[in-house]
Amino acid sequence: MTTYTTTYRNALRDAMSEEIRRDEKVYLMGEEVAEYNGAYKCSQGMWEEFGDKRVIDTPITEYGFTGLAVGSAMKGLRPIVEFMSWDFSMQACDHIINSAAKTKYMSGGVVDCPIVFRGQNAASGRVAAQHSQDFAGWYANIPGLKVIAPANAHDAKGLLKAAIRDDAPVIFLEHEKLYGMENEMPTDLDFTVEIGKAATVKEGTDVSIIAYSYSVETAKEVAKNLEKDGISAEVIDLRTISPLDETAILDSVKKTSRAVFIQEAWAYASVGDSVASLIQSKAFDHLDAPVEVFSGERTPMPYAANLEELALPQVDKIVEKIKTMVK
Amino acid sequence: MNAQNIEQFKSEYSTEQLIEVYRQMLRFRRMSEKTAQMYQQGLIGGFCHLYTGQEAVLAGTFAECEKGDDHITSYRCHAHALACGVDEKEVLAELTGRATGISKGKGGSMHMFAPDKGYWGGHGIVGAQVPLGTGMAFYHKYMGNQNICVTSYGDGAANQGQIFEAMNMASLWGLPVLYVVENNVYGMGTAAKRVCAGELHQRGAAFGIEGEKVDGQDFFTVAEAVKRARKYILENKRPYIIEMDTYRYRGHSMSDPAKYRSKEEVQAVKENRDPLIRIYDCLVDERGVKESELKEIDNIVKANLKESVDFAVNSPLPDAAELMTDIMPK
Ligand SMILES: Cc1ncc(C[n+]2csc(CCOP(=O)(O)OP(=O)(O)O)c2C)c(N)n1
Numbered sequence A: 001m002t003t004y005t006t007t008y009r010n011a012l013r014d015a016m017s018e019e020i021r022r023d024e025k026v027y028l029m030g031e032e033v034a035e036y037n038g039a040y041k042c043s044q045g046m047w048e049e050f051g052d053k054r055v056i057d058t059p060i061t062e063y064g065f066t067g068l069a070v071g072s073a074m075k076g077l078r079p080i081v082e083f084m085s086w087d088f089s090m091q092a093c094d095h096i097i098n099s100a101a102k103t104k105y106m107s108g109g110v111v112d113c114p115i116v117f118r119g120q121n122a123a124s125g126r127v128a129a130q131h132s133q134d135f136a137g138w139y140a141n142i143p144g145l146k147v148i149a150p151a152n153a154h155d156a157k158g159l160l161k162a163a164i165r166d167d168a169p170v171i172f173l174e175h176e177k178l179y180g181m182e183n184e185m186p187t188d189l190d191f192t193v194e195i196g197k198a199a200t201v202k203e204g205t206d207v208s209i210i211a212y213s214y215s216v217e218t219a220k221e222v223a224k225n226l227e228k229d230g231i232s233a234e235v236i237d238l239r240t241i242s243p244l245d246e247t248a249i250l251d252s253v254k255k256t257s258r259a260v261f262i263q264e265a266w267a268y269a270s271v272g273d274s275v276a277s278l279i280q281s282k283a284f285d286h287l288d289a290p291v292e293v294f295s296g297e298r299t300p301m302p303y304a305a306n307l308e309e310l311a312l313p314q315v316d317k318i319v320e321k322i323k324t325m326v327k
Numbered sequence B: 001m002n003a004q005n006i007e008q009f010k011s012e013y014s015t016e017q018l019i020e021v022y023r024q025m026l027r028f029r030r031m032s033e034k035t036a037q038m039y040q041q042g043l044i045g046g047f048c049h050l051y052t053g054q055e056a057v058l059a060g061t062f063a064e065c066e067k068g069d070d071h072i073t074s075y076r077c078h079a080h081a082l083a084c085g086v087d088e089k090e091v092l093a094e095l096t097g098r099a100t101g102i103s104k105g106k107g108g109s110m111h112m113f114a115p116d117k118g119y120w121g122g123h124g125i126v127g128a129q130v131p132l133g134t135g136m137a138f139y140h141k142y143m144g145n146q147n148i149c150v151t152s153y154g155d156g157a158a159n160q161g162q163i164f165e166a167m168n169m170a171s172l173w174g175l176p177v178l179y180v181v182e183n184n185v186y187g188m189g190t191a192a193k194r195v196c197a198g199e200l201h202q203r204g205a206a207f208g209i210e211g212e213k214v215d216g217q218d219f220f221t222v223a224e225a226v227k228r229a230r231k232y233i234l235e236n237k238r239p240y241i242i243e244m245d246t247y248r249y250r251g252h253s254m255s256d257p258a259k260y261r262s263k264e265e266v267q268a269v270k271e272n273r274d275p276l277i278r279i280y281d282c283l284v285d286e287r288g289v290k291e292s293e294l295k296e297i298d299n300i301v302k303a304n305l306k307e308s309v310d311f312a313v314n315s316p317l318p319d320a321a322e323l324m325t326d327i328m329p330k
């Protein structure tokens, strides 16, 4: 198997370009995606290669262009819609939820909507309350949507290709702090990562740390710190948030007897709380401690550097808590 | 765009074709009336939006559309389903929440679809069908098809911001979409004039989209306008707006006693501007069709309808296992 190494950002670009070359129905649409190469440069060079038909700059009208893309998907095209930031999807979530997610069911199964909504999600750093929210739980709540949040460049490419090939509407959550991360991945044009499968990033025996997206980096750092105290942590990267890989989570917890979840999102009604509830109802007898969920503080994201740091899950606090759980 | 001489346009329709138009409009009317009854009997639940009074809009539009064109509308969608060629039985079975319904009983009154017939619903969020329909026109352009998407919405929906967003893109990208504003004078209970500034057919002007307002109660006027509009859209690669001046006889949905308008107002439209009476009079007075022949058509429409109702009410409810199917593609 031949491989190459590239960044998360370019992996996304490669995934989209390969799929646009492969399938004439695939196109990319969004603000600044064409001539400007994307607000985060995730579509670098694509407009040059594919032109106006396949890589389309939209006006700044999230509600309108999302509805338009959904309509074209119902007819059989396979749009990739970029939200410059997932915060802006609030203007479009009517079409994501009421049109894209529900129409298959409402039509008794005859209308499909093969579409990918992708873009930067959660806290990229110092952009304050209206550009920092983690929407994983919001969209994971909706039947009819798949929700993916890759934590490395390899998965970003494999999962985005899988999402584009999937016939369901897919929410694809990227993270700005990961855009520069480099990883090795296959060059094979049919390389995909299966949707709905978590990955064990690091094996361990004392505690399972479960996370998605950038929080996997936090989890890895926590695990490294715990090693110094002789605590062996297993790190599970959900990769897909909906459908959830329950088996991977439960198998790990049954082995370690302790579970911790890390997320940037607010705790109340979140993915972390749902996973904690799952573990407590399906692996209760295996637990040696209550499941702990570390989340963003329940406040709009502050701008000041010190406050922002305090608002997000902190490695030290998590390490301290786990030490008390394992004792 | 200049309207063609309406008398000349009329002469392009054979008497047989007009009888068929009459039959279609009668089917819309009789089914609407029947569903009102069924609603009162408790056979139909939830919301139920009737189409009585607006029949010429649909009949005229469909008379001048071609195979391959797409149609999308709001929740006031039962007659649209028939117009697209969906079996009346499947519509009534859906309304009664049966397994044999067009959406297997999962969509209901507001959500019916038949993609193979160019029928795309059936949408319950006011205005949402407009960007969707614009996206269907985007598909036709993308594929290089000579087809349009007829995107219908109401006077109330016309104030939705997403419509302006869609029109901007439709104009910018030259999408083959015909916007049909069914101005039936009211939203739910709010008169259009109390919430709409300016003229609805001119709402695309800022984007360079032309439009016109026509008498939506007259089959020929509607058909002539749609014929011209369709040709214009495909030849010029431009969207177009037709505002249909129409009227709904019944309340907004079945629970609406319609206290915001007078009985006289409704009666005046029924007497002077009824779309069925107009086509009926044309057939009898101008084409020499016997009234007994038209009566016979009505009898057949009613007999078929009765059969469809029987089919619906005797169909089984959806299987409990259907609850969790059709959520995700396989
Ligand atoms: C976004 C949204 N807001 C409000 C409603 C409730 N509602 C349903 S129909 C309607 C009136 C719409 O009137 P109009 O567009 O004129 O269509 P008509 O019913 O007259 O055909 C309203 C307010 C809704 N379904 N969706």
Ligand SMILES: [Mg+2]
Pocket: B154, B155, B156, B182, B183, B184, B185, B186, B187, B188
């Ligand atoms: Mg109205």
